[in-house]
Amino acid sequence: MAGLLEGKRLLVTGIITEQSIAFSVAKLAQEQGAQVVLTGFGRLSLVERIAKRLPQEAPVIELDVTNQEHLDGLADKVREHADGLDGVLHSIGFAPASCLGGDFLAAPWEDVATALHVSTFSFKSLAVACLPLMGPGGSVVGLDFDATKAWPVYDWMGVAKAGLESTSRYLARELGPRGIRVNLVAAGPLRTMAAKSIPGFAVFEDSWAKTAPLGWDLHDQAAAAKACCALMSDWFPATTGEIVHVDGGYHAVGSSQ
Numbered sequence: 001m002a003g004l005l006e007g008k009r010l011l012v013t014g015i016i017t018e019q020s021i022a023f024s025v026a027k028l029a030q031e032q033g034a035q036v037v038l039t040g041f042g043r044l045s046l047v048e049r050i051a052k053r054l055p056q057e058a059p060v061i062e063l064d065v066t067n068q069e070h071l072d073g074l075a076d077k078v079r080e081h082a083d084g085l086d087g088v089l090h091s092i093g094f095a096p097a098s099c100l101g102g103d104f105l106a107a108p109w110e111d112v113a114t115a116l117h118v119s120t121f122s123f124k125s126l127a128v129a130c131l132p133l134m135g136p137g138g139s140v141v142g143l144d145f146d147a148t149k150a151w152p153v154y155d156w157m158g159v160a161k162a163g164l165e166s167t168s169r170y171l172a173r174e175l176g177p178r179g180i181r182v183n184l185v186a187a188g189p190l191r192t193m194a195a196k197s198i199p200g201f202a203v204f205e206d207s208w209a210k211t212a213p214l215g216w217d218l219h220d221q222a223a224a225a226k227a228c229c230a231l232m233s234d235w236f237p238a239t240t241g242e243i244v245h246v247d248g249g250y251h252a253v254g255s256s257q
């Protein structure tokens with residue numbers, strides 16, 4: 001049987017370690033037959049080293065999603081490796097320390113603005129930068145953390161994710177007429193670099209496994225990766241503006257915590 005993503009050309013952002021959700025997506029996508037091009041932020045030689053650990057080494061393009069020159073040049077850089085894109089993964093998030101960890105009232109606007117620029121507005125920026133390479137059947141997927149609640153310590157990142165959810169729906173509305181789908185995967189807590197940088201993130205970790213009907217493994221990025229790959233495949237042809245929860249069912253039940 002051919003792989004789920006046979007012949008698909010994907011752009012995957014957000015790899016910084018082997019634990020990155022994006023690494024699991026790139027690995028699974030290649031195993032399912034996709035051609036993968038990566039983007040890296042800042043520490044490019046590190047991303048290139050991690051890229052060598054994929055089943056097939058993938059090229060890495062430099063992309064800071066807040067850098068308009070990088071965004072403007074992205075399509076041409078991708079064309080050096082692929083003649084178009086069928087899927088784009090946005091797996092990017094960042095908030096300055098003041099925005100996380102429990103002092104919600106103290107974070108200054110400059111820091112909040114950075115969090116929103118990198119984690120929210122960039123979903124639109126990345127999609128627009130890739131548009132010249134995409135056509136009907138294309139799929140844009142982003143990584144979300146359920147933003148329907150005010151969580152402890154997640155603070156302004158939670159606000160950024162609420163904005164991401166809304167941005168995703170507006171993008172779905174804008175890109176639908178071009179036959180391009182836009183969806184989010186809302187993952188439960190996973191031990192990645194981004195998560196480890198949130199002081200007090202253990203609060204989620206402890207309650208999640210106890211409360212989620214299916215249980216939850218903090219080290220299993222594969223479940224979220226499978227959903228991302230499925231959304232970039234042809235198997236969700238009429239789904240857009242959607243949030244697929246890959247959280248062991250946590251969002252669906254009341255918590256005793």
Ligand SMILES: NC(=O)c1ccc[n+]([C@@H]2O[C@H](COP(=O)([O-])OP(=O)(O)OC[C@H]3O[C@@H](n4cnc5c(N)ncnc54)[C@H](O)[C@@H]3O)[C@@H](O)[C@H]2O)c1
Nearest residue numbers: 014015016020021041064065092093143189190192193194
């Ligand atoms: N780990 C979790 O518990 C969890 C849960 C739900 C959603 N998510 C989301 O998954 C996504 C990926 O995070 P992760 O957990 O794999 O952590 P990660 O630290 O491995 O990945 C975050 C990525 O964002 C990139 N990045 C930061 N600033 C950037 C910029 N200006 N331009 C381009 N890239 C930039 C980093 O280089 C890194 O590769 C994020 O959106 C995160 O919010 C994570």
